[in-house]
Amino acid sequence: MFHLVDLWRGRLDYPGLKAKVQELAQLWTADTVLIEEAGTALGLIDELQYTVRGLTAVKPERDKVTRMSVASAKMEAGQVFFPERASWLPELEAELFAFPGSKHDDQVDSISQALNVEDPGLIWALLARSN
Numbered sequence: 001m002f003h004l005v006d007l008w009r010g011r012l013d014y015p016g017l018k019a020k021v022q023e024l025a026q027l028w029t030a031d032t033v034l035i036e037e038a039g040t041a042l043g044l045i046d047e048l049q050y051t052v053r054g055l056t057a058v059k060p061e062r063d064k065v066t067r068m069s070v071a072s073a074k075m076e077a078g079q080v081f082f083p084e085r086a087s088w089l090p091e092l093e094a095e096l097f098a099f100p101g102s103k104h105d106d107q108v109d110s111i112s113q114a115l116n117v118e119d120p121g122l123i124w125a126l127l128a129r130s131n
């Protein structure tokens with residue numbers, strides 16, 4: 001089962017992003033923190049690997065549509081749970097339902113990568129970067 005417990009979305013410079021990752025990892029006492037192994041995140045992974053518990057670099061495989069197609073099977077099987085009420089839920093649902101034709105797909109891509117990590121007990125807080 002997979003439970004999305006929180007979602008934070010925003011645009012930050014590198015120092016702000018680093019601080020936000022540390023803040024959310026501590027807030028949720030995260031056992032695993034997934035960071036996409038690309039772009040500026042490479043430096044983030046290097047800097048935080050010894051200070052954020054469970055930091056895991058995720059190398060994207062295939063394109064976003066294919067990754068979400070694989071992940072959506074878990075949703076269709078009833079293995080993915082979102083809170084019934086959350087301030088961010090309507091925006092997330094709109095992005096999910098519009099994918100792949102949506103203007104923004106960062107939340108969808110983050111969710112697909114989290115769901116494609118083989119950890120069936122995953123409870124996660126999503127940190128998505130605004131485009």
